Amino acid sequence: MLNALTRLGVPRNYSEPLARRLALARLVAETAGARLPEAFALAGRALADAEPTATWRVESPDGSVALVVDLPRFFTTYGAALARARTHYGERRRGRRPRQRGTAVERAKEYGIDVTLLHSALQRTPEQRLKLLAEDMEFLEEWRKAARKAVP
């Protein structure tokens, strides 16, 4: 990413609109075989000029070559990647896992996990657990709604 920005001579102020333009530029470069600076310029034009819910079309000066971008399809895949990055991003733990000592229950207790909650959950059948979870989810959702109303 930083290499691409350097090649394009773009300041390294990474933002969502810039990510959007780079994503489209990369797609155009890979699909049409355009050089990255040209693709970046085309992407800028497409995103600035075109109606996002329609296709965008640009032709060579003699009209012999046309590039058509399906913008709704592009926004769908780009948006999905953005949503995933925002909701599932987490720093990956690097290196080896620490050496394990004791039993799994002992390690969990040492970490601070309340294993008595596991014991009580194991008293129920899987069906009972799922039913209880469904009820809890609905109950918590009602609490959330009430909290949203109470806190303007």
Added chain:
Amino acid sequence: MRLLEILSGLNQAGVRYVVIGGIAANVQGSPRITMDVDICYDPEEGNRARLAEVLAGWHAYLRGVEPGLPFVMDARTLRDVPVLTLVTDLGDLDVMYRVAGVGEYTSVEAASLELTVLGILVRVLALDALIAAKRATGRRKDQEALLELEALREERRRRKRL
């Protein structure tokens, strides 16, 4: 979150899927409460089309993305995007066709167990596969859940029960 409505809706549409993530962990005995549903679906063409239709009917949109960005909820989007994190009329729903640490749908289904809750037949990922999936993500936030799942497995083996 209307969990049972989501599951019965998917079943009625004939979607083949396995419930994974926090709900599967809860079913195995984890005391954590989750507020979203994660499923792994069979990416076979017909199944993808059925799932896309159900999701479109629930007005699925990308979670965490500002409203207004064009979004096409169809079978092609499911084919092109391995993981979709969605908000729907029935609650938050993440759909994917492979699970890190477990594999493609066929492996996920093979590593699942079937149960019936309030007349709804549902497949959930089994504990060993859940542990493998948590290990594969390698995220810090999953470390606590991983320790808990490993303790749960040990405890279940000791008690010899599900």
